[in-house]
Amino acid sequence: xxxxxxxxxxxxxxxxxxETLLAEGGRLVDLEAHLxxxxxxxxxLGLEPPAAAAAGALAREALAAAGLTQGRAAVRIxxxxxxxxxxxxxxxxxxxxxxxxxxxxxxxxxxxxxxxIRRNPSSPSSRLKTLSYLDNVLARREARGQGAEEALxxxxxxxxxxxxxxxxxxxxxxxxxxxxxxxxVLDGIVRGQTIEKARALGVEIADVAAGPGALETAEALFLxxxxxxxxxxxxxxxxxxxxxxxxxRLSRSGR
Amino acid sequence: xxxxxxxxxxxxxxxxxxETLLAEGGRLVDLEAHLxxxxxxxxxLGLEPPAAAAAGALAREALAAAGLTQGRAAVRIxxxxxxxxxxxxxxxxxxxxxxxxxxxxxxxxxxxxxxxIRRNPSSPSSRLKTLSYLDNVLARREARGQGAEEALxxxxxxxxxxxxxxxxxxxxxxxxxxxxxxxxVLDGIVRGQTIEKARALGVEIADVAAGPGALETAEALFLxxxxxxxxxxxxxxxxxxxxxxxxxRLSRSGR
Numbered sequence: 001x002x003x004x005x006x007x008x009x010x011x012x013x014x015x016x017x018x019e020t021l022l023a024e025g026g027r028l029v030d031l032e033a034h035l036x037x038x039x040x041x042x043x044x045l046g047l048e049p050p051a052a053a054a055a056g057a058l059a060r061e062a063l064a065a066a067g068l069t070q071g072r073a074a075v076r077i078x079x080x081x082x083x084x085x086x087x088x089x090x091x092x093x094x095x096x097x098x099x100x101x102x103x104x105x106x107x108x109x110x111x112x113x114x115x116x117i118r119r120n121p122s123s124p125s126s127r128l129k130t131l132s133y134l135d136n137v138l139a140r141r142e143a144r145g146q147g148a149e150e151a152l153x154x155x156x157x158x159x160x161x162x163x164x165x166x167x168x169x170x171x172x173x174x175x176x177x178x179x180x181x182x183x184x185v186l187d188g189i190v191r192g193q194t195i196e197k198a199r200a201l202g203v204e205i206a207d208v209a210a211g212p213g214a215l216e217t218a219e220a221l222f223l224x225x226x227x228x229x230x231x232x233x234x235x236x237x238x239x240x241x242x243x244x245x246x247x248x249r250l251s252r253s254g255r
Numbered sequence: 256x257x258x259x260x261x262x263x264x265x266x267x268x269x270x271x272x273x274e275t276l277l278a279e280g281g282r283l284v285d286l287e288a289h290l291x292x293x294x295x296x297x298x299x300l301g302l303e304p305p306a307a308a309a310a311g312a313l314a315r316e317a318l319a320a321a322g323l324t325q326g327r328a329a330v331r332i333x334x335x336x337x338x339x340x341x342x343x344x345x346x347x348x349x350x351x352x353x354x355x356x357x358x359x360x361x362x363x364x365x366x367x368x369x370x371x372i373r374r375n376p377s378s379p380s381s382r383l384k385t386l387s388y389l390d391n392v393l394a395r396r397e398a399r400g401q402g403a404e405e406a407l408x409x410x411x412x413x414x415x416x417x418x419x420x421x422x423x424x425x426x427x428x429x430x431x432x433x434x435x436x437x438x439x440v441l442d443g444i445v446r447g448q449t450i451e452k453a454r455a456l457g458v459e460i461a462d463v464a465a466g467p468g469a470l471e472t473a474e475a476l477f478l479x480x481x482x483x484x485x486x487x488x489x490x491x492x493x494x495x496x497x498x499x500x501x502x503x504r505l506s507r508s509g510r
Contacts (some may be wrong), residue, residue: 002261005353006424011259012333013388014269030424044397045389057400076340077265085356087388087420088394098260101340120375123390132387133268133342134300135378140342154377163341210313 002216008095010080014132015089017041019077019144021059022103022226026069030226033189040078041128048092050079055096062098074103074227080131103227109234109241110223113148114137114212119161119184126155126184142162150223152212152236155184157205159209165193166223166231171246172214179216180207190224197253203246263350265335269387270344272296274332277358285481286311290310293334294385301468303347305334310351317353329358329482349442358482364489364496365478367418368403369467370394374439374508376415381410395419400443405478407467407491410439414464421478421486422446426471426501431460438464445479451506458501475499479501 009015019122035052059075066073077092077199078097088160117125117139136151143151143164151164160179162168167188169178179185198205208214215221220241221233230251233241264270272288290307297304314330321328335354335436339345346391372394374381391406392399398406398419402479406419415434422443424433431453453460471474474486475496485506 003258004261004266006257006259006333006354008259008266009392011266011335011386012331013274013392014386015389015392018267019397044460045393058271070336075341076267080266081392085329085354087392089392089396089400099261101338116377117379118377120373120378122371122373122388123375123412124372124393125389130389131266131269132389134270134380134385134387135375137264137268137270137342137344138379140299156377215339215450238428 002097004095004097004101005083007085008080009077010083010095010131013087014130016047016078016080016131017045017129018079018129020226021075021077022070023063023073023075023100027055027072028059028062028075031059032188034077037189038077038186042079044124044128047079048094050094050096056204058096058098062100065164066100068100068102072103073100073103075100076122077118080133095148097102100166106228106231110150110152111148111234112221112236113143113146114237115142115151115153117153119153119155121155121157121182121184127181127184127187132196133233135227136164146154154212158181158211159183160212160214161185163208163223166225166228167225169194169222170218171220171244176203176246178207180209182227183209188224189226190229194224194230194250197250201249201253220247257352257354259352259452260348262338262340263335264339264344264464265315265350265386266334267340268325268342269385271302271332271333271386272300273384274384275481276330276332277356278318278323278328278330279355280326281318283311283314283318284328285507286442287377288442289332292442294446295466297334299379299383302334302336303349303351307352313353314353317355317498319357323357327358328355328357333386336368336396345484361483362487364402364487365405366489367405367407367476368398369492369493370397370406371407372397373407374410376410376412376439382436384441391419409467413437413466415469417439418478421480421483424435424449424477424479425473426475426499427473431458431501432465432469433462435464443479444481447485449479449485449505452505456504456508477501477502
């Protein structure tokens with residue numbers, strides 16, 4: 001078991017970033033896009049960015065060490081702000097870790113519940129996968145307490161943002177919508193790919209600032225994430241949604 | 256050097272709590288109050304609370320192991336949500352750590368700057384010392400970039416909240432004010448003691464929801480924290496403050 005020193009700033013203060021990648025048969029899906037996002041995040045947080053080649057090699061080593069080069073696995077790359085106590089970082093030295101674990105395919109459409117914890121667009125953390133992810137843990141916990149599998153989070157302005165570990169899309173009158181990034185939304189890799197796919201298929205797509213009322217007339221909702229790809233939503237706060245041709249079409253068109 | 260497994264949820268997700276205590280000549284100042292706050296935080300986050308006696312013993316061991324039983328030291332107690340990947344906690348097992356480091360007395364009054372990152376009162380994290388402390392790191396960094404030593408954070412409603420690692424008080428026409436806890440403010444131990452001291456001294460004190468405009472007519476500002484006690488503010492965004500009799504009186508009246 002890999003260990004980190006107890007004075008690591010990721011542990012002490014959530015000072016760092018992570019990426020979770022899908023591995024399929026030993027292939028790291030969208031590795032370059034994940035590393036590019038981590039490097040963009042470093043610029044925002046003022047951290048020394050990792051060398052992409054070294055991070056990729058570490059991820060592949062973790063996958064092999066876990067014996068997960070067949071089937072589906074999740075590879076997590078973690079970058080911490082290195083060692084040092086107190087809010088002021090002693091230097092720019094960072095620490096890079098990777099681990100792999102089995103990642104079964106999602107068992108089916110997700111039941112969503114809108115939770116009370118909101119995302120804070122005034123913080124860059126709301127748009128990054130940071131090691132300060134407790135609000136997401138608490139949002140998921142709140143959703144589970146309501147009998148759902150995933151949380152739908154609004155932002156502090158009351159606008160739709162994203163799920164605890166996925167981006168949100170909805171379909172109204174055949175048009176596709178997703179919350180705009182400046183609503184405090186993670187810049188999801190599958191989110192970006194889904195927008196591109198929709199455009200390629202000639203489907204109208206808009207990224208919007210909208211309240212939860214916008215979902216009242218929605219025909220379908222779905223989530224996107226690196227591990228689940230496109231995941232249909234079965235229900236939101238108990239209101240059910242059936243299958244939808246456009247969701248199927250986007251799912252089938254590959255990554 | 257103490258280590259933690261790389262699958263610790265404190266490291267991976269900022270899932271946990273901490274306390275920072277002042278030690279003076281080997282004595283852990285306000286140990287019971289710190290442990291009581293950590294245990295209250297566990298109830299909010301759904302974590303198994305640590306046994307206070309065990310946590311106190313661990314803190315004393317850390318102090319002795321670091322050879323810091325003379326003079327001033329900072330003792331940090333960290334409670335993580337144990338091991339486990341993913342937002343859903345696998346169980347309620349936690350991990351308790353402690354470390355000690357030298358804590359020189361503050362060098363003098365602090366220069367403050369109001370920063371752009373705001374506190375999010377919709378999240379319980381805004382009122383707890385959680386391992387998801389990146390916003391505080393970024394707030395401090397932003398303040399340093401403005402030539403100040405500490406950040407003054409507003410909340411998402413634009414109300415005064417607290418500093419990155421301290422609570423805020425101000426004095427206007429001889430009356431003492433501090434932001435109310437539901438503004439997204441840590442329930443600071445020295446904050447609570449200062450309110451009690453003011454009352455004992457017959458000084459009017461109010462905890463309020465107020466915008467930064469309330470500071471325009473303030474005669475003095477000060478910060479409170481476990482490591483610094485009562486720390487006068489030298490300036491806010493370049494506007495200077497001199498010494499103030501009431502701040503001196505509160506500082507002198509001990510803890």
